[in-house]
Amino acid sequence: MNVDPLLKVLAAALAGDGPAVRLGPPTDGSSEPLVELLPDAGPLVRTDSPIAVVVSTSGSTGQPKQTQLSVDALAASSMGTAIALGGEGQWLLALPVHYVAGVQVLVRSLFAGTRPESVDTTNGFTAEAFTASALEMTDRIRYTSLVPTQLERLLADPTPETLGVLRRFQAVLLGGSPISEGLLDRARQAGVRVVTTYGSSETAGGCVYDGVPLEGVQVSLREGRIWLGGDTIASGYLKAPELTEQAFALEETEDGPLAWYRTDDEGEWAEDGTLRVLGRLDDVIITGGLKVSAQRVADRIRLVPGVRDAFVAGVDDPEWGQRVCAAVAGACSREELLAGLAGLLEAHAIPKSVLFVPEIPLLATGKPDRQLLQRLLAATDA
Numbered sequence: 001m002n003v004d005p006l007l008k009v010l011a012a013a014l015a016g017d018g019p020a021v022r023l024g025p026p027t028d029g030s031s032e033p034l035v036e037l038l039p040d041a042g043p044l045v046r047t048d049s050p051i052a053v054v055v056s057t058s059g060s061t062g063q064p065k066q067t068q069l070s071v072d073a074l075a076a077s078s079m080g081t082a083i084a085l086g087g088e089g090q091w092l093l094a095l096p097v098h099y100v101a102g103v104q105v106l107v108r109s110l111f112a113g114t115r116p117e118s119v120d121t122t123n124g125f126t127a128e129a130f131t132a133s134a135l136e137m138t139d140r141i142r143y144t145s146l147v148p149t150q151l152e153r154l155l156a157d158p159t160p161e162t163l164g165v166l167r168r169f170q171a172v173l174l175g176g177s178p179i180s181e182g183l184l185d186r187a188r189q190a191g192v193r194v195v196t197t198y199g200s201s202e203t204a205g206g207c208v209y210d211g212v213p214l215e216g217v218q219v220s221l222r223e224g225r226i227w228l229g230g231d232t233i234a235s236g237y238l239k240a241p242e243l244t245e246q247a248f249a250l251e252e253t254e255d256g257p258l259a260w261y262r263t264d265d266e267g268e269w270a271e272d273g274t275l276r277v278l279g280r281l282d283d284v285i286i287t288g289g290l291k292v293s294a295q296r297v298a299d300r301i302r303l304v305p306g307v308r309d310a311f312v313a314g315v316d317d318p319e320w321g322q323r324v325c326a327a328v329a330g331a332c333s334r335e336e337l338l339a340g341l342a343g344l345l346e347a348h349a350i351p352k353s354v355l356f357v358p359e360i361p362l363l364a365t366g367k368p369d370r371q372l373l374q375r376l377l378a379a380t381d382a
Helices: 004-015 071-085 100-112 127-134 148-156 160-168 181-189 241-247 294-301 334-341 370-378
Strands: 020-024 034-038 051-056 066-070 090-093 142-146 171-174 194-200 205-209 217-222 225-230 248-253 256-269 275-280 284-287 290-293 307-317 321-330 353-356
Touching (some): 004 020, 004 100, 051 071, 100 142, 100 205, 148 171, 181 194, 205 217, 217 256, 241 256, 290 294, 294 334, 334 353
Parallel strands (some): 142 171
Antiparallel strands (some): 020 034, 051 066
């Protein structure tokens, strides 16, 4: 896409010379995102800075929400990213701009004073298009943001050119959905400098890099639930006061109000002090009275030879309460899958229903389409 018109209105919003910019998915068969100027925003949990950008949440688990990001939150995120990565640079846009990871590529470029390149995704995301756009980059310091599926495609059968441009990036930010250790190992063995990110629209995108909070970001674990606080927290949801009150909180401190966002994720501290994200709290499956982590089961399935990707969820079952179900993309049989899992999972965690699919269906963000997958798995016989 031609990002110049969007860069212009974003620059005005960030400078306080123009209204907030609301970004939405393409409509009416268009490939261009919806761009709307909003003179009014609200309600606001934070009023310390004008709203610059309004972006949609992914909607992977329900109705998408419109997240309001202030000038200060975006500036703090951009500065924290530059500090974590060791400097500002030129960015390659490979994600849809109506989601936070995409628009942040443009915002960071504006704060850095660099011109971003953009991948042509008219025919979907391809290694050829990514490589062609990366070859147009001119700055010595280069960055891009990808979701795991995109990196999988780039590494599936890489040409020397594709590997060459991947290795030129000072950092490839990787987030948006669970990342398998196998993918990280393959990327690093190929010489790709991957930085895992954790965050959401409500935190101005990734705010924890490789388990470490960005400058100005705080992490709190409350009964296992991850809370994220600090300078990058959003100002609430557009015209949704009840949802805003449920998700955000202000804490009075000696240094003034501190904004917090209540995530739906479970976490723990690793031995080295970094944050380990265990998965969504609603991903816990209760089967036969025992708890099973859907993310852990999916991670183990990805270790079975021939499996490319997997999605796991619980489906209501009269005998088990919930039965563990898996959608699996790859070249292996049910018997091979179950045999491979026998030494990786406890008996109660091994999926009772398996649906083999050509690919795991994804949203535009690269996250699994959870609602579609839940329906497909519910219709799968045990």
